[in-house]
Amino acid sequence: MATITKRKWKTSKGEEREAWVLAFTDAAGKRHKEQFEKKRDAEARRTEVTHQVVTGTYRAEAASTTVDDAVTDYLKLLAGRRDRGEHVTEHYYRTVEGQLRNYVAPTEEHRLKQSEKTRIIFDGGIGTVKLSQCTAKVVGDFRDRLRDAGVGVVTTRRILGSLSRALQHAVGNDLLAVNPATNIRVTGKRGEGSKKVTPPSKADLAIALAQARGSLAVRVRLSASSGVRASELYAVRWKHVAFNAGELTIDGRVDAYKNEDTTKSVAGIRQVPLSSAMLAELLAWKEAAKKKEADDLVFPNTKGGFLDHKNILKREFRPLMKAAAAKAKEEGRKFKPFNWHALRHFAISLWIEAGLQPKTVQTFAGHSSLAVTMSRYGHLFPSDTHRNVMDQISPSIFGDGAQMAHDAEEAL
Template sequence: MEDRWNKTVRLPDGSTETVQSAAHGKGLRWRARYVDENGKEHAKGFGRKADAQNWLNKQVSDQVTGTWTDPALSAVTFGEMADRWIATKAVRAPKTVAGYRSLLDTIVLPHWKDIPLREVRFEDLQVWIASLSVDGSVRFEGKGLSASRVRQAHQLVGAVLRFAVKAKHLPANPAEGVELPSIPETEQRYLTHEQLHRVAVAAGRHRTLVLVLGYCGLRFGEAAALKVSNVDTEAGRIRVARSVTYVRKQGQLEGPTKGKQSRTVPVPAFLNALLKTEIKGRAPDELLFPPTRGDKWLTLGQARYSFQKATAAVDGCAGVRMHDLRHTCAALAIRSGANIKVVQRLLGHKSAVLTLDRYGHLYPDDLDAVAAAFDAAAGTAADALRTAAPLKPVRPPRKGA
């Protein structure tokens, strides 16, 4: 620590004396200095010695505890850090990266772009998150965002700030612990076997597509990418290895499946016979479900047009979405006795936990079976007690024994 207003000089007789420096009365009197872990010197001026000492003590303490950050690094704006973060996501699926970019441009950056990282505080993040639900973002003022969209925005901000922490721009992530809106539970629609067949027939040229989605559990993009060679009618299997996804400003792109793992799904005999008829004489590299017009692959819009007309024509199916066919496959598999691991493999989920979270409620009979087993065991135990010889009473021990 240095007193800028005074300096110590050595007199001719060898003694020292404190005299005023050339900077006396100019600027802040006390200057604290330290050297960081990289050998770089940092200095800051203060009006009071106590303040200078407290600041210096904190810098040294933060270096010892590993929470110190370079002031120059924490001055980087959130927008600049977000650009660095998203540049590291180039290996992600194009649709995922496009989703990040959309969130940044429409919701996050309009508010946080020019704010230095050191000024991003927990309380400000909490107020901002709450305002998104009520007032929306700068781009969508007056219209609150859905709970799902608000959570996505928070996750993205948190990811950028975690990146900043790892890069030593921040000592801690201020986005941790922010209270988020609850996502309302949405009712999933499931078709019965009869409804599924009626919708398939009403869908016309997309009949087989509807049946494949409803009985094989494919995502629409996975079905759109299927080629004739992916269908093995001898074994009654479909190999799911690719998926087609629409990406904003880029159009349809083909890539790996959502879980980046191929899988083989079983095909019911009646559907296998239908597929055998439809692929007969077709080249192996032809699309199983070709587009209805000039697109390279069948689009969701093309399939949805005939599907919505079909669901509207079948009693009890109005409003069913095409993605509900995937839910239908899970429900029908569970009703047929499939365990959760089988359903997981059928749908291509990364873990059985995800499958349980989404479809575990479709296993209510297991609870009834447990209750029935308990009831039977309890009855057997009661009968055994009635027929067993009476037990001799146990006498209490004598005092002093």
Template structure:
């Protein structure tokens, strides 16, 4: 690589300066348009340093668009679970490409990315979806950095607003039972989800062989999900198998569902072989049952109001997934610690459990202070002198 040169040239607007240099492949390059020799000399020095460090970026390489780079990025997600990949592809098409598809990566600046995030927030896009969208753009541009199309990633220091957990509809024991009764022959589904914390897809995939009725345990080894209208069987969400206990009162109900079925038959299925889809079950059974419970609670509160202050709580608007939250709430109120709840729910870490359900764990600060006080008193109490021997 030669040292390069700085040369003047004449235009209709007067004399300007250009830089001639050779790139890492020894091809002749030039940059024009400098108004002073000093600016051109500084630019040449900068180019020489970048070439020496292997940091030089071909200006033509950075002209590729986000849409072009999105194709190999999406192809690189085939190792992910079908549900995860479907969510990423949907977010890419709905939230990323409409804005960035034709934008050359070399023209993207952090301020542009921040403005895009702000616009999404103003449009009411939730933090979870926005995190995913920004993550996709960051990964696409990371490819450009790896391929030396960009010197750095414009997304690196961009953040989205913190997630705010929306109020959850935790059910009481009485409300779980009322909802189960309203679901008729599917009452066991409600009770099972509310007292084990399984995800719908984990429950729907359970076979007779997954249950240990003597130990009252169920093995979670797989899950089902709906992807573009098709049922896909895969591993649980965190890819980890786990063993989850179920209460004794459910044993008879579960055993009844297994009567006449083989080890490989599905438990929560009308015929033992067809997966129960939440997309069908929720509007057909669950939503109607929730509505009836709400009306019953409202009627009971009106009766109580005529005699004084109503004590019956209102019945919240919930989804089947909220039964998982209810399971966490009931377990914590029964005294379960964070590690037990983490294992039951299949969270990746106890930190995730605390982040999700921090409002449910009691502070116990006074109890901690009292225990420390008692421990110190016991440890530092003056020794009782021994009886002197005669």
């Protein structure tokens, strides 16, 4: 039976103090005491702990362990797996660490760095909350504070996902009986959090390609042909290019820290058909390459290692956009700059335009589900001959840039 008693005492300065002491016995017959400043808090805890003892879900450690402790323990687990190479990359670890340390159980160092990036200063974390007090309502209120602070739907979902995994780890260590973050939903306004895909026009891509040279030109064409992500492009080796079969195999990626890993999901491992023109350009690129063995990278840096995407954007792609804009202005044409990932959108949108089946587009794009494909790219039209479709698409990438741009403008 749980009882509440008032305790009074005097401080060294003679000041009177009082507190409410909750005393109870767990299922194993062990006595416990917890002290509260307010009677209502003690009564709320008595109701909770009585239910936990009866149902066998009481955990003594939860009264002294905080969410911050659970987060710290979980990050140690991930760091160990990362160091042992057990499916935790440096990029993944830092992403989860950022979500937990910027929002859930913030440290001053992480909080300041996050505010510099997002201009959001978040002080509504739950790091000091005891696990015994971390209920579904506490997590739900935390979610609401995130949204009120301007954190988006998708980011809030990811933060709660990391919190849930940290608390599940605490459950596994017998610090909690039930994960309070399970089934906490994040909703937003209609359309909020959805990704609106805006691929570059054929005319804009043609103008950019007319200014691209060397490796950059090949990379842009391959990305606009196959829809590969930048991280996947940098991991492509010559063994992945099947010239006879006419397809490109994607089975890995390179993260921001130049660590090679598997694709984002199992669905990311795929074969994408290539047009005859793209295969011919890759073959010419291989013949001119210094290293062309099966395990050699198709697009290495000067030392034969992985390309750095940030460096590529700074030194090659953004200057390309400026050069294309300047050329278009000189010729009296319009040009709308686009980012690198838009090349992937360009490829997928052309597949849709050419009539590939929805499931086929999902497979070629490496999306985790058909719902992702449909929500981002809309209705698709059927087609049976994938290789022929790629050949139909290739003039948009390999044709005469000036003529393509002229034709596109004439059609407006």
